[in-house]
Amino acid sequence: MAPILLHNRRPPSDGILGHLPSFMRDPLGFLTFCARSNCGVLSLRMLHKQVFLLLEPEDIERVLVTEHRDFIKAGWLRTPAVRRLLGDGLVTSEGDAWRLQRHSCQPAFQMRRMDRYGEQISEVVQRKLANWEPNDPINLQQEMSRLTMEIVGRVLFAVDDSSWTLEASRAMDILMSRFSSGWNLFGMIPWPPGYQERMATRALNRNVDNIIHTHEISQNAQFEDADDGDLLSMFKSSVDVSSGTSHQHVLREQVKTFLAAGYESSALTLTWVFLLLSQHPDINSKLTRELETVLSGRAPTASDIPLLPYTQAVIQETLRLYPPLWMTGRESAKKCVVGGVAIPAGSIVMTSQWAVHRMAKYFPCPNDFLPERWLTGETKNLPRCAYFPFGAGPRICIAQSFAMMETTLLLASIAQSFRVECDNSDAITPCATMTLRPPIGIKVILRAQEKINY
Numbered sequence: 001m002a003p004i005l006l007h008n009r010r011p012p013s014d015g016i017l018g019h020l021p022s023f024m025r026d027p028l029g030f031l032t033f034c035a036r037s038n039c040g041v042l043s044l045r046m047l048h049k050q051v052f053l054l055l056e057p058e059d060i061e062r063v064l065v066t067e068h069r070d071f072i073k074a075g076w077l078r079t080p081a082v083r084r085l086l087g088d089g090l091v092t093s094e095g096d097a098w099r100l101q102r103h104s105c106q107p108a109f110q111m112r113r114m115d116r117y118g119e120q121i122s123e124v125v126q127r128k129l130a131n132w133e134p135n136d137p138i139n140l141q142q143e144m145s146r147l148t149m150e151i152v153g154r155v156l157f158a159v160d161d162s163s164w165t166l167e168a169s170r171a172m173d174i175l176m177s178r179f180s181s182g183w184n185l186f187g188m189i190p191w192p193p194g195y196q197e198r199m200a201t202r203a204l205n206r207n208v209d210n211i212i213h214t215h216e217i218s219q220n221a222q223f224e225d226a227d228d229g230d231l232l233s234m235f236k237s238s239v240d241v242s243s244g245t246s247h248q249h250v251l252r253e254q255v256k257t258f259l260a261a262g263y264e265s266s267a268l269t270l271t272w273v274f275l276l277l278s279q280h281p282d283i284n285s286k287l288t289r290e291l292e293t294v295l296s297g298r299a300p301t302a303s304d305i306p307l308l309p310y311t312q313a314v315i316q317e318t319l320r321l322y323p324p325l326w327m328t329g330r331e332s333a334k335k336c337v338v339g340g341v342a343i344p345a346g347s348i349v350m351t352s353q354w355a356v357h358r359m360a361k362y363f364p365c366p367n368d369f370l371p372e373r374w375l376t377g378e379t380k381n382l383p384r385c386a387y388f389p390f391g392a393g394p395r396i397c398i399a400q401s402f403a404m405m406e407t408t409l410l411l412a413s414i415a416q417s418f419r420v421e422c423d424n425s426d427a428i429t430p431c432a433t434m435t436l437r438p439p440i441g442i443k444v445i446l447r448a449q450e451k452i453n454y
C-alpha cells in the first residue's frame with residue numbers, strides 16, 4: 001500500500017482519486033495502517049468527498065452518542081443499491097420517520113420476550129442438527145445464513161418453514177456482491193442494476209411477499225394482546241394507511257430490512273466462531289468442557305446463558321476480531337470540531353470497529369483470539385467506544401440482546417455435537433464488503449465433538 005504521510009493530519013492524496021485507490025485495494029490493510037498513525041482524527045479524500053476517520057473512542061462516542069444529532073447516517077448508506085438490499089426501513093431511514101419506526105418495533109426486542117424466542121431458536125437448531133451427520137462436508141457460511149434466516153422468519157414473522165431460505169440467501173448474496181469492491185462502499189459509482197441484480201431483487205421481493213402472505217393466513221389468533229404479537233403484526237398495526245404509499249409496499253420494505261439485518265451479521269459471527277475454533281483446539285476444549293458441565297448433553301435454553309460465561313466470551317472475542325459491521329459512517333449535518341479537527345458540514349465522518357478493536361492500547365496482543373480477556377477483568381474499564389460491534393447511541397443495534405442470545409444458544413447447541421474442521425483456516429482472509437465475510441464458498445467438514453475425559 002502506498003504510504004500515507006500524516007503531515008498536519010492531511011495525508012497527501014493519491015492524485016485526482018485521493019485515497020480511494022489505496023482504500024479500494026485493501027480496505028482492512030488501509031484502516032490498520034491508519035490506526036497505527038496514533039492520530040485521533042485523520043483527514044482523507046475519497047474522489048471529491050472529504051472523509052474524516054475517527055480512531056479515538058471518545059471522539060467516536062461524541063459522534064455516535066453525545067452529539068448524534070449533528071451527524072446523520074452517511075448518504076452512501078441510503079443509496080438505491082443499499083435500499084434494494086436492506087429495504088426502505090429502519091436501517092436506512094432518518095429523522096422522524098426513523099424515530100416512529102424504532103418506537104413501533106422496540107417492543108419486539110424487550111427482554112421479557114427472550115425466553116420465548118430462545119425456545120423457538122432451539123427448535124430451529126435442533127431440526128438442523130438432526131439433518132447433519134459427522135464427516136458431512138458443508139458450506140459453512142451458507143449453512144449459517146440459512147439457519148439464522150430461518151430463525152428470523154420463525155421468531156419475528158411467525159413463518160415455520162425453511163424452504164424459502166435458499167433462494168432468499170442466494171438473492172441477498174447477489175445484491176451484496178455489488179459492494180465487494182471498495183469503489184462502491186462509498187456509493188461513488190451509481191451504476192444501474194444489471195440483469196442478475198434485477199432478478200435477485202425480484203426473487204427477494206417474491207420471498208418477502210410470501211412471508212407476509214403466510215403470516216396473513218396463519219394470523220395470530222394466539223396473541224390477544226397486540227404488544228405480544230410478532231414483529232410483522234407490529235408493522236401491520238403501525239403502517240400509516242393515510243401516507244399514500246401502498247400498504248403492501250411499506251410492509252415489504254420493513255420485512256426486508258429485518259430479514260437482511262437480522263440474518264447476515266449473526267450468520268457471519270457464527271461462521272467466524274467456527275473457523276476460529278478450528279484453529280484453536282485448546283479453546284474448543286475449554287468450550288466443550290463448559291457445555292458438558294452445565295448442560296450434560298441437553299439442549300440449552302435462554303435461562304442457561306448466564307451459566308455459560310466462556311461460551312459468551314468466545315462470541316464477544318469473535319465480534320472483536322471479526323466485527324460483521326467493520327465500519328460505521330455518518331455525515332456531518334453542520335460545521336463542527338471533533339478531536340481538535342474542524343469538520344465542514346456535509347463531510348463523511350467514519351469510524352471502524354475493525355481498526356479500533358485491534359488497538360494494542362485497549363486489547364493487549366490484539367490479533368490473538370483470547371476469550372479469557374472477557375473473564376479476567378481486563379476489559380472492564382475500556383472506554384465506551386473501544387468495543388462497539390453493535391454500534392452505540394440511539395442507532396445502536398435494536399437487536400443487540402437478541403443477537404447475543406441467539407449466537408450463544410446456536411454455538412452452545414452446535415458445539416455440543418460438532419466441531420468444524422477446515423484445512424486452511426489459517427490462510428482465510430476476511431473480505432471487507434458491506435459486511436466482513438470470509439471468501440465465498442468455504443467448505444468445511446463436520447466432525448463429531450470429542451467427549452472430554454475428566
Ligand code: HEM
Nearest residue numbers: 090091261262265266269325389390391395397398399403
Ligand atoms: C451479531 C449480530 C449483529 C451485529 C454485530 C449487529 C450490528 C449492528 C450495528 C453495528 C448496527 C448499527 C449501525 C450504525 O450505527 O450505522 C446495527 C443496527 C441494526 N441492527 Fe444489528 N447486528 C446484529 C444482529 C442483528 C439482528 C439479529 C437484527 C434483527 C433481528 C438486527 C437488526 C438491526 C437493525 C434493524 C438495525 C438498525 C437500527 C437503527 O438504525 O435504529 N441486527 N446492527
